[in-house]
Structure formats: C-alpha cells, structure tokens
Amino acid sequence: MFWADELAASATGRQVVNDSKTPSGTVHVGSLRGPVIVDTIARALRNAGTDVELRYGVDDLDPMDAQALLTPDAIERFMGVPLAHVPDPAGDCHPSYARHFAGAFVDTFDGLGIRPDVYYWMSEVYGSGAMDRYIRAALDAAPKIRDIYRRVANVNHPDDWHPLFVICETCGRIGTTIVTAWDPDAATVRYECRPDLVQWASGCGNGGEVSPFGGRAKLPYNVDWAAKWELFGVTIEPAGKDLSTKGGSRDRSDAVAREVFGNEPPMNLPYEFLNIGGRKMSTSKGLGAAATQIADVIPPEQLRLLFLRPKPKVAIEFDPDGTDAIPRLFDESDRLAAATAGREVRGELPPDHERVFSYSLVDADADVAAEAAAYRPAFSHLALLEQIPGVDVVERVTAEKGSPLTTRERELLEERRAAARAWLATYAADSARIAVHESLPAGAAELDEVQRAYLAALAAAHAPPSGEGWQALIFATAKERGLPAGEAFRAIYVTFLGRPNGPRAGWLLASLDSAFVAGRLREAATAGAPA
Numbered sequence: 001m002f003w004a005d006e007l008a009a010s011a012t013g014r015q016v017v018n019d020s021k022t023p024s025g026t027v028h029v030g031s032l033r034g035p036v037i038v039d040t041i042a043r044a045l046r047n048a049g050t051d052v053e054l055r056y057g058v059d060d061l062d063p064m065d066a067q068a069l070l071t072p073d074a075i076e077r078f079m080g081v082p083l084a085h086v087p088d089p090a091g092d093c094h095p096s097y098a099r100h101f102a103g104a105f106v107d108t109f110d111g112l113g114i115r116p117d118v119y120y121w122m123s124e125v126y127g128s129g130a131m132d133r134y135i136r137a138a139l140d141a142a143p144k145i146r147d148i149y150r151r152v153a154n155v156n157h158p159d160d161w162h163p164l165f166v167i168c169e170t171c172g173r174i175g176t177t178i179v180t181a182w183d184p185d186a187a188t189v190r191y192e193c194r195p196d197l198v199q200w201a202s203g204c205g206n207g208g209e210v211s212p213f214g215g216r217a218k219l220p221y222n223v224d225w226a227a228k229w230e231l232f233g234v235t236i237e238p239a240g241k242d243l244s245t246k247g248g249s250r251d252r253s254d255a256v257a258r259e260v261f262g263n264e265p266p267m268n269l270p271y272e273f274l275n276i277g278g279r280k281m282s283t284s285k286g287l288g289a290a291a292t293q294i295a296d297v298i299p300p301e302q303l304r305l306l307f308l309r310p311k312p313k314v315a316i317e318f319d320p321d322g323t324d325a326i327p328r329l330f331d332e333s334d335r336l337a338a339a340t341a342g343r344e345v346r347g348e349l350p351p352d353h354e355r356v357f358s359y360s361l362v363d364a365d366a367d368v369a370a371e372a373a374a375y376r377p378a379f380s381h382l383a384l385l386e387q388i389p390g391v392d393v394v395e396r397v398t399a400e401k402g403s404p405l406t407t408r409e410r411e412l413l414e415e416r417r418a419a420a421r422a423w424l425a426t427y428a429a430d431s432a433r434i435a436v437h438e439s440l441p442a443g444a445a446e447l448d449e450v451q452r453a454y455l456a457a458l459a460a461a462h463a464p465p466s467g468e469g470w471q472a473l474i475f476a477t478a479k480e481r482g483l484p485a486g487e488a489f490r491a492i493y494v495t496f497l498g499r500p501n502g503p504r505a506g507w508l509l510a511s512l513d514s515a516f517v518a519g520r521l522r523e524a525a526t527a528g529a530p531a
C-alpha cells in the first residue's frame with residue numbers, strides 16, 4: 001500500500017492535519033517536503049472517506065532573528081521584533097514582513113496544489129484571546145515546564161524563568177524579553193527586556209508588569225506547539241527529522257501536551273530531508289535553490305512526485321545539476337501516467353502506482369484516467385527539439401501523437417517546453433546541449449571500419465518514427481555487428497555533433513529530418529574510406 005493510504009486506513013474519526021511555518025525569507029525547495037506530505041495525507045484521508053481538515057499556521061509572532069534578511073538600516077530597529085510588526089522589505093506590497101514572505105509561500109503552495117482548508121496567523125490567534133487559557137495554564141505550570149525542559153532536553157532555565165515572551169512595551173521586541181514572575185490573582189507578569197539575553201538582538205533594558213493576554217505575549221515554541229494541538233484538535237502533524245530527534249522539539253512538545261495540558265499529542269510522521277546535490281538543504285542556512293527558481297524547471301506535478309513517492313522516512317537525494325536527474329523525474333512521472341492508463345511500461349512500479357500518480361496531480365479533483373491518458377512527449381525529446389532550428393514543435397508532437405492535441409495536452413506540452421528551455425539555460429549538463437553540424441564534422445574521418453559499416457547499416461535501415469524506436473535500432477544494430485554500445489554511440493555523436501558524447505542518441509536522431517539523418521550516416525560511412 002502507498003504510505004499515505006496506509007496511514008489513512010489506520011485513522012478513525014475526524015482528522016485535523018496541521019503544519020506551520022515561520023514566514024522569514026525565501027522558501028527553499030527542500031522545505032517543500034513537509035507541505036507536500038501533509039497535503040498528500042489530507043488527500044489520502046479524503047479518499048478513504050474520512051472527514052479531514054488541513055490547517056496551516058503562520059508563526060508571525062516569532063522574532064526577526066536573521067540580520068541577513070534585513071537592510072543594514074533596519075537591523076538596529078527590527079532585530080528581535082515580531083515578524084508581524086516588521087515592515088515589508090519589498091516596499092508597500094504587504095502590511096508587514098510576515099505577510100510579504102507568507103504571501104510568497106502561500107503562492108508557492110497554491111501552485112503545487114497544496115490548498116489548506118484554513119491558513120491561520122498566530123498574531124491573530126493570540127490577539128483574539130484564544131491562547132489566553134493556555135498562557136494561564138503554562139504560567140501556572142512554570143515549575144513543571146522548567147522540569148520538562150531539564151528532563152527531556154537537558155535545557156536548564158533559571159528558577160525565575162517563566163514560559164512566556166512578552167512584547168516589550170517600550171521597544172516592541174519579543175526576542176529579548178524574559179518573564180520573571182507571574183501573579184495569577186492580578187493576572188499580570190513581570191518582565192525584563194534585556195540587552196544581553198540573546199546574541200542576535202539587543203533589548204532596551206526596560207521592563208514592567210503587564211497582562212500577558214490578548215496578543216501581548218507568546219508562548220515559547222514547544223509550549224506554543226502543544227497549545228495549538230489543543231486549540232485546533234490536531235490529530236496528525238508530521239515533523240521534520242531535525243525536530244523529531246530524541247530530546248528534540250517534538251519530544252518537548254509531546255511532554256508539555258501530556259503533562260501540562262493533559263492530552264495525548266497528535267500522531268507524528270517524522271520525515272527526512274531532501275539532499276540537494278549531496279548537501280542538506282536548510283531554510284535557515286539559505287542553501288539550495290529557491291522554490292520559485294526550481295519551479296521554472298520542474299512543473300508542480302513532477303515536483304510533487306519527487307517529494308511524495310518515497311516513504312517520508314527515506315532521505316531524498318536530488319542533484320538538479322546531475323546529467324539527467326530532471327529528465328529522469330519527467331520519465332518516471334510519464335511512466336506512472338502510462339501504467340495508470342493501462343499501457344505496458346518497463347521496470348518495476350511502486351505499489352499502488354495509480355494512487356502515486358493521482359497524488360502527484362495538482363488538482364486533487366482531477367479526472368485521473370483522463371490525465372493519465374493525455375499525450376506526454378518525453379522531456380529529453382522536447383529539450384532536443386527546442387534546440388533544433390526550424391522545428392515546429394507543436395506540429396511535430398502532434399504528428400508523433402497521430403491525432404490533434406487536446407486542450408489539456410497543449411497545456412502539458414507548453415508547460416514542458418518552458419521547463420525544457422529553463423533546464424537548458426540552467427541545470428542541463430553540456431552533453432544535453434547540442435549543435436548539429438551543418439556538414440560532416442572533421443572528426444568523422446577518425447571512425448574505424450567497424451564503426452563506418454555500422455553507420456551504413458543504420459542508414460540502410462527503415463527510419464523508426466520515435467526516439468524509443470531509434471534507441472532500440474541503435475542497440476540492436478550494434479549488437480548484430482558485434483560493436484560495443486559505447487563505440488556505436490560515439491560514432492553517432494561524432495557524425496552529427498562533432499564530439500564523442502551527447503544526449504540520448506535515439507531521441508537526437510528522431511528529432512532530425514529522416515532524409516538528413518540517412519544522408520549524413522551514409523556520408524560518414526564513406527568518409528576517409530579508401531577510394
């Protein structure tokens with residue numbers, strides 16, 4: 001069974017799936033794994049007939065803690081201030097820093113078909129008073145929470161530390177304050193805004209006594225997390241491996257849920273990272289491509305597939321610079337479509353491949369059979385066609401399909417053409433970029449007799465109509481003539497591209513005019529031959 005369906009099969013009753021994010025800086029492609037996983041779980045639950053709500057929280061009361069994200073003149077003023085209170089660095093397009101960057105990830109999610117039932121903003125949730133009872137419970141249980149931090153995570157807070165961050169009334173910072181006392185009868189806390197509490201921001205030195213309610217303060221990350229579970233009735237919340245380690249964030253929040261709020265935490269489904277080009281992608285370190293940048297090269301359907309096909313606990317190794325990682329991703333997506341449409345495919349299929357394919361679709365309500373049956377020209381083939389002057393790609397693809405393209409097929413084609421062009425301009429290896437020589441390259445004179453005879457045999461064969469057909473012919477002919485495949489491919493590349501390597505030869509020949517191919521093969525077969 002596919003992992004998300006397996007999870008859905010084990011769930012009973014109404015489910016609330018939750019995820020959240022701090023809206024700081026760019027969304028990196030690696031950070032999309034979590035959102036794709038929660039969306040897939042919600043879809044699987046719906047498929048299983050379960051009543052489900054997908055919630056996505058924006059942690060916009062979190063303090064600004066990265067200087068690199070601010071302009072130099074804003075650092076002094078805004079480090080430590082809640083993201084919801086920092087102005088939009090891009091000008092006036094949004095009311096705050098948080099709204100600007102959350103807008104970017106909401107758009108990214110939407111493009112991937114991740115459409116939570118509810119987006120909620122923690123500044124609003126705290127402001128509405130909905131968190132007040134958890135703030136009171138946490139302050140009442142301050143000694144217990146200090147004990148949980150000590151016991152579960154080996155973090156020692158001083159005895160007067162209270163689990164709350166007040167927004168300083170003087171300077172507006174939240175990252176620099178510490179609550180040192182709680183008076184449950186007066187319902188006030190005493191706090192100090194310390195210049196040296198954290199290294200990344202400097203508090204103003206003031207302090208006072210305030211009510212902690214109605215948006216004037218926020219709970220620390222782990223307590224806040226457990227409070228959200230309570231408030232929204234969360235039943236499933238997958239967390240990244242970094243949060244799911246022993247004694248890590250998730251353990252602390254689990255302990256707070258059980259011991260302070262008296263409830264079982266939601267089901268966790270720890271997920272691994274996406275390792276891009278062998279390096280761990282981390283949003284805070286700013287490694288890896290921006291999601292918007294990778295979206296130019298990998299359409300949403302293929303990007304969803306990249307994240308959802310492996311089990312969450314399996315790390316994904318993905319190197320977009322690799323010779324053919326991106327074409328392979330398209331090929332795999334096409335293979336699943338073909339298998340779902342009932343066509344025979346090569347290689348092993350994942351269990352429930354139809355479900356894997358359907359979850360990769362952007363539109364959760366799409367007609368899966370129609371999507372699977374749509375004509376999908378191979379990415380590598382399109383990448384070649386895009387480079388050959390004078391080719392009418394639409395006409396060519398229509399001829400290959402053998403009937404007019406439907407509106408949806410035209411859409412798929414244009415999406416892929418744009419991706420292929422973006423790929424050629426960015427990640428594609430040099431071997432994927434081609435320049436077919438207008439006349440026989442000089443290097444063809446170096447071909448040996450066996451290679452020349454091989455090319456003559458190819459020229460004499462009936463030209464196959466497709467890249468796959470050519471690829472098969474290239475292999476079969478080489479085998480017949482006892483020519484190692486490497487030598488056979490080299491002969492073809494030298495003949496057309498004037499170099500010993502290139503993109504998949506079958507697709508290269510299929511993309512060229514067949515009379516031109518036959519003529520060039522014959523020419524190379526006789527070049528340098530004794531007169």
Ligand SMILES: [Zn+2]
Pocket residue numbers: 168169170171172173193203204205206
């Ligand atoms: Zn202050």
